[in-house]
Amino acid sequence: MTRALFIIDVQNDFTEGGALGVDGGAAVAAGITRHLEAHRDDYALVVASRDWHSGENDNGGHFATDAEPDFVDTWPAHCVAGTDGAEYHPALDVAAIDVHIRKGQGVPAYSIFEGTDDAGATIAEVLTAHGVTEVDVVGIATDYCVRASALDALEHGQHVRVLTSLVAGVAPESSAAALAELGHAGAAIV
Numbered sequence: 001m002t003r004a005l006f007i008i009d010v011q012n013d014f015t016e017g018g019a020l021g022v023d024g025g026a027a028v029a030a031g032i033t034r035h036l037e038a039h040r041d042d043y044a045l046v047v048a049s050r051d052w053h054s055g056e057n058d059n060g061g062h063f064a065t066d067a068e069p070d071f072v073d074t075w076p077a078h079c080v081a082g083t084d085g086a087e088y089h090p091a092l093d094v095a096a097i098d099v100h101i102r103k104g105q106g107v108p109a110y111s112i113f114e115g116t117d118d119a120g121a122t123i124a125e126v127l128t129a130h131g132v133t134e135v136d137v138v139g140i141a142t143d144y145c146v147r148a149s150a151l152d153a154l155e156h157g158q159h160v161r162v163l164t165s166l167v168a169g170v171a172p173e174s175s176a177a178a179l180a181e182l183g184h185a186g187a188a189i190v
Contacts, residue, residue, distance in 0.1 A: 004132040006112055006153070007032055007048040008139030008146050013085035014051075015140070019078040020079045022141050024168035026168045029091035031166050040120055045098050045130050047123065047140075049112040049149070051079035052102035054085060058090030062108040079104065099126055110148035113156065126157055134159040137187075147178040150187050160187040 010032060012018050016027030055077070058065045064074035068180030079086040081102075088094055091139030095169065101123055112123050127135075135158045137150045146167050153160045162182055181190045 001095045001134050001159070002044045002131045003136065004045040004047055004127065004130070005043045005135040006135055006137045006139070006149055007092070007097065008112060008137065008149050009049055009051055009141070010089050010139050011050055011079055011085065012089055012096075013078040014088055015089050016162045019085055020075050020170075022170055024056050025089055026089060028138070028140060028166055028168045029089035033091060033093040035138070035163070036093065037165060037170075039098055043136075045132055046096050046127070047126065048088070048092075048094070049098040049101040049102060049110070049115055049123075049145070050086060050088070050164065051104045051109070051145075052115075053077075053079050053104040054106045055080040055083070057106065058102060060107040062104070073108075076186045081105075089160060099123075105172055110145045111152040112145075112149040113152040127156070127158070132158070136161045136163055138143070138166035139177075140164050140168050142167040143171065143174035143178040144169075147182065150182050151185060154182075154186050162187055163188050163190060 011028045053059045063077050069075050101115040103109035135153045150160050179189050
């Protein structure tokens with residue numbers, strides 16, 4: 001079995017003080033760095049995703065521009081390409097990352113499977129090219145992009161583990177519900 005690590009959206013706008021900051025986001029960034037220092041050899045591939053939205057439009061209705069955001073389908077502007085908010089949190093050591101996936105890019109996107117790397121390859125193509133069959137998922141936010149990415153990894157035939165000490169969510173209730181859903185769908189919640 002060949003294992004990859006998915007680091008989901010550990011970006012400044014999703015950590016404390018960001019446009020959509022979650023409590024514990026900075027600690028998750030630092031925790032992932034420590035995890036990689038201790039376990040980098042466990043992974044054939046380390047992949048990190050980032051929201052990478054356009055600053056020129058509403059990104060397919062993802063950004064609330066004409067009304068208040070509903071925080072379900074519409075959101076305040078966040079992770080605009082080229083801004084500090086879109087950059088990885090400084091506590092995340094990016095040196096261990098093999099592949100960078102940008103998602104959004106003009107449309108709503110939650111899952112890492114909705115993005116591409118700099119060469120235009122999808123994560124499914126990257127996983128196949130590297131023979132990956134198992135994925136550990138960490139990052140932000142448990143109840144949105146971590147959930148969507150883990151569900152899509154399961155759908156793509158991966159054996160999935162969610163490392164709960166290395167995720168942070170928007171709200172405790174929705175995060176617990178997301179982890180329960182992932183467990184029911186076949187992911188190992190560890």
